[in-house]
Amino acid sequence: MANELEREVARRRTFAIISHPDAGKTTLTEKLLLYGGAIHLAGSVKAKRARRHATSDWMELEKERGISVTSSVLQFSYRDHAVNLLDTPGHQDFSEDTYRTLSAADAAVMLIDAAKGVEPQTKKLFKVCRLRGIPIFTFVNKLDRYGREPLELMNELEQVLGIRSYPMNWPIGMGPEFRGVYDRQARVVHVFSAEGSHGESEVTERSVSIDSEEIKSVLTETELAKLQEDIELLDIGGDEFTREKSDVGQLSPMFFGSAMTNFGVRPFLDAFLDLAPAPTSRPTTQGPREPTNPKFAGFVFKIQANMDPAHRDRIAFMRVVSGRYVKGMNAFHSRLGKEVRLAKPSQFLAAERTSIEDAWPGDVIGLFDPGQYRIGDSLAEGAQDVLFEGVPRFSPEFFAVVRSKDPLRRKQMEKGLEQLSEEGTVQIFQQLAMGMKDPIVGVVGALQFEVLQYRLEHEYGAKIALDRLPFSHARWVVGQNFDPKSFDWEGNRQTVQDRDGLPLVLFRDDWALQHAEDKHPELKFVSEAPLL
Ligand code: G4P
Helix, strand or coil, X not given: CHHHHHHHHHCEEEEEEEECCCCCHHHHHHHHHHHCCCCCCCCHHHHHHHHCCCHHHCCHXXXXXXXXXXXCEEEEEECCEEEEEECCCCCHHHHHHHHHHHHCCCEEEEEEECCCECCHHHHHHHHHHHHHCCCEXXXXXXXXCCCCCHHHXXXXXXXXXXXXXXXXXXXXXXXXXXXXXXECCCCEEEEEECCCCCCCCCCEEEEEECCCCCHHHHCCHHHHHHHHHHHHHHHHHCXXXXXXXXXXXXXXXXXXCCCCCCCCHHHHHHHHHHHCCCCCCECECCCXXXXXXXXXXXXXXEEEECCCCXXXXXXXXXXXXXXXXXXXXXXXXXXXXXXXXXXXXXXEECCEEEECCEECCCCEEEEECCCCCCCCCEXXXXXXXXXXXXXXXXXXXXXXXXXXXXXXXXHHHXXXXXXXXXXXXXXXXXXXXXXXXCCEEXXXXXXXXXXXXXXXXXXXXXXXXXXXXXXXXXXXXXCCCCCHHHHCECCCEEEEECCCCCEEEEECCHHHHHHHHHHCCCCEEEXXXXXX
């Protein structure tokens, strides 16, 4: 068993792709699945999406707005690796979801549009990866079009993101002249030919050593001279590559290609799987939990209701951290303080949900959730003291009172709100003032209000109106002698309570918060819920 566990850990890779919308994440994901043999003709994910929503793009709203709202998990195999790709939404209003997903990843691939370079959302997501200290690989996409010079992009990464990069390969040409990539370690040129294919199938490659005579029949004199000049520049002026620096996200291994034409996808995937770490240990209150610990343990990083409208189910996504998960096993649920059965597991194999028998560290499984899981929950086999740390929670910045448009469907609205809050889509607060029964919802990005409205109507049959409130901060109050009744201050602050009954104050702006801190040194206003 120990050997089997070690083997399964060693062959796994779990990562997420981060990018600004339109950089080509959907396209690259599809191409990775193509090379992993999970789909046979690329384009099918998109075609399917057009017909009916695929797992990674399942909401009507996503279709209407052309954005990906939820994260999903795809597993495929490539060579002898089992690869878990965590999909994340690109839109900034859903970055909270992305942050949580990153807590389940061991590495990130930062996808950059060669013409646009580092964009705002790339920057935000990069920061989260940095905080987590995970390795960050860079894939410069859309080389089939004219973009910026590779050296300029390396420079931008350093200036804007503060990370140095090490090109593992180097593009030969750009736009219609993009011929291939040069592998610096192997000193081999991979030349691609897309004859007869428009990126639906694997591209034909020819690999030739740069030191051979043959290279002259593959590249023109000009191409070869330019490549040799570039390589010399890199060798003299660039960093040295070390695994140590790459493993902690200090140096980003960089690749070039075109997800659309498949040029450079295989060289990237090969090198990435060699360099990306196998599942890593995770911090717990008792110290790090190693993946090779024979006892199963994992944590919930995402909850998703109604993934399949036909089934009306709720799925808790759990990352396996250690040991082997076996279908139907029991595990200790730390927050509830009791053993639970981990029921109806499913895994997400290339956009299809399938039932699974077992799972290993690095894998993500979807557990049927009768309402017992919350984001951040820890589950461990035969142990009560395993508490994972580090699934981030974010303080909402936009607030609104929710009113049911149809008083007869108020119950449905409340049920929907409760479930969506457990998913982490919104946070719900109760007003404390007399007669104020309507709940207040808080979100991290304003677009989430639209999602809330849409989902309440379509999944729970509850039409709602949202009255926006002027607040921008929510703070839990810690301290004696807090009197919620006398704390409200028209327009500047309002006292509410969370679903555990803990008091919070909503503040209009920085000034209002500062004012309260100055006037009430006996109280603490904290942005994370105090532990119960
Ligand atoms: P996203 O998930 O990051 O938002 O990006 P997505 O893959 O949907 O790609 C955004 C657009 O960029 C798409 O074009 C896609 O075809 C294009 N694209 C992706 N990779 C490449 C590439 O390597 N080269 C070029 N030239 N284009 C690329 P679209 O016009 O919005 O959609 P479609 O008409 O292709 O479906």
